[in-house]
């Protein structure tokens with residue numbers, strides 16, 4: 001086209017976001033929106049949403065670089081709660097490492113770790129009640145672990161063996177436990193969010209006192225389900241927490257592919273009129289405080305809160321992934337918000353309620369617990385060595401099987 | 415070439431030949447796709463020719479429709495066919511019907527590539543075979559290759575086609591022709607005649623089946639991974655089966671099917687998808703309509719069960735060579751199932 005036919009504008013060009021650094025380059029965190037610990041005011045729980053519009057553009061933090069808990073969001077937790085939280089994070093990491101190795105040894109087909117993100121599930125497990133329903137993604141194993149769900153049952157599921165509570169139906173780590181407030185995980189991203197809103201609406205409809213909490217990754221916020229959930233949550237003022245775990249990556253895609261070049265994930269709640277917090281996800285105390293604030297709002301019939309937890313996926317996406325192919329190798333180590341376990345440990349040592357020796361014993365204890373559970377689970381069998389009866393293949397398709405399923409079961413000869 | 419390399423070569427050739435071709439989907443850009451099908455394409459052809467998309471399958475297909483209507487030839491990847499459902503509305507209500515409802519003013523010449531099928535311990539969300547959800551829709555073409563050579567030629571034809579094509583890639587045979595024996599070593603494509611893939615451009619027209627094995631005793635209709643399972647089953651039970659690799663489900667090569675069944679008088683249909691309303695039901699009806707007086711035995715279907723795809727019990731679900739061999743014997747006996 002000649003320039004004369006163009007109405008006085010430069011030629012259009014297509015923008016495709018690219019991360020600041022790739023493998024072999026030094027990480028660059030200069031674009032991150034951060035804030036000093038203690039810098040963000042804590043509005044009253046009853047504050048109207050329209051007075052909270054600055055919160056998505058900053059970062060709620062409590063732990064500073066010296067291990068001190070500072071500012072209005074400090075939840076002032078007692079030593080027992082802190083110790084339990086730290087131990088849950090250590091146990092989660094130890095469990096992850098062991099099961100990752102188990103997959104490498106061919107004991108199962110697949111595994112996903114939550115390394116670097118442990119504070120989110122482990123702190124939230126303590127704020128939510130067990131009667132509340134959690135609608136997790138595959139990276140919230142810390143919820144189960146922090147609540148004392150038997151490690152051996154998690155392993156039975158991972159090994160898809162005869163003792164698997166969900167009968168070998170799902171991919172490893174797609175746990176389900178109604179009794180522990182843990183909704184059955186779907187492999188399809190995002191679907192759990194509108195369901196959590198519906199569960200919360202049911203609680204409100206029933207005049208109950210339960211709330212719901214759902215988690216979604218930064219990448220999956222692009223799904224329509226995310227926006228459907230925010231619409232319902234806002235319209236019906238559902239008592240639900242909608243948590244975005246922004247770990248900067250969605251497999252090989254950086255958060256810019258999910259829109260993070262132009263806004264924050266928390267800010268997506270603004271257009272829906274939802275109070276929206278942006279929180280340091282590697283800060284156990286900040287996670288705890290923000291969750292408690294949002295849960296209190298929900299329990300007071302004030303509706304939903306969107307929370308973006310800002311963190312970093314230190315591990316590979318899954319056992320099928322190799323991040324060295326798409327991001328600088330030392331990004332996790334240099335992540336400006338540090339490691340959640342190290343940060344809580346430093347705080348507890350600063351408070352004089354923890355020591356290096358205590359930490360070592362806690363790690364040792366976690367190793368022992370995981371080892372004992374693995375011994376027990378492997379005695380039942382790993383993937384392929386042990387499995388539920390073939391008859392169960394045809395169960396639970398419907399409450400009552402129809403003639404086709406009965407016939408197909410006969411054809412299989414079981 | 416293995417099937418991944420053959421598909422990569424098809425995309426490479428088309429990016430080179432036609433500036434209107436562009437590729438996007440989750441993780442397909444810098445990284446090259448979780449199955450490596452787009453490996454190296456961004457580096458070779460540029461950022462805007464092959465790039466990452468947000469995790470919204472509806473958005474991916476919707477955007478591709480807009481681009482196609484503009485005049486481009488987008489090729490999008492849905493990372494697993496199990497994740498195509500958020501795009502179903504865009505595919506069914508929009509891509510399939512654009513031409514018809516605008517009387518040809520707008521068209522959607524896009525290709526939707528997606529790995530499908532099981533046998534990889536992927537559980538219910540990495541194993542499904544949703545082909546009949548698309549063959550049922552007027553306005554969609556559905557292609558399923560069974561080997562590297564066909565994969566490249568068919569993908570090129572799909573990209574050049576002026577209508578929307580759902581291109582399903584049997585991921586179990588990306589790296590080798592899986593015969594369905596769960597406990598035998600699997601072979602790679604190396605040395606396989608259909609792994610001889612020319613470097614440059616060639617197209618295999620949509621709508622032409624291939625005879626994977628000539629035979630006289632019974633016709634087997636299969637596609638994707640099941641072609642190899644059917645061949646293994648025939649070898650296993652020593653029955654002189656004619657195995658037809660459909661290659662495209664829509665448009666369907668009805669002549670090749672009809673000719674074969676009229677010759678053999680018997681027909682076994684194999685697919686991994688569940689039985690009820692599967693593509694086998696359509697094939698069975700067509701064969702019955704066209705070959706009724708030639709049939710010497712009831713048509714037999716071997717399929718996945720009418721259950722979700724299990725994880726631990728994958729090999730109870732997968733219709734392997736023993737079940738297919740049983741069906742072949744059955745078709746020869748002439749008894750009803």
Ligand SMILES: Cc1ncc(C[n+]2csc(CCOP(=O)(O)OP(=O)(O)O)c2C)c(N)n1
Pocket residue numbers: 137139187188189216217218219220221245247249250251313317440469493497500
């Ligand atoms: C609907 C759907 N599309 C695609 C996928 C494949 N997939 C699995 S995990 C993943 C990335 C998710 O990233 P994010 O939401 O940021 O969560 P994270 O893995 O970082 O915790 C993708 C694309 C899927 N599981 N479901």
Ligand SMILES: [Mg+2]
Pocket residue numbers: 217218219245246247248249250251313
């Ligand atoms: Mg992520």
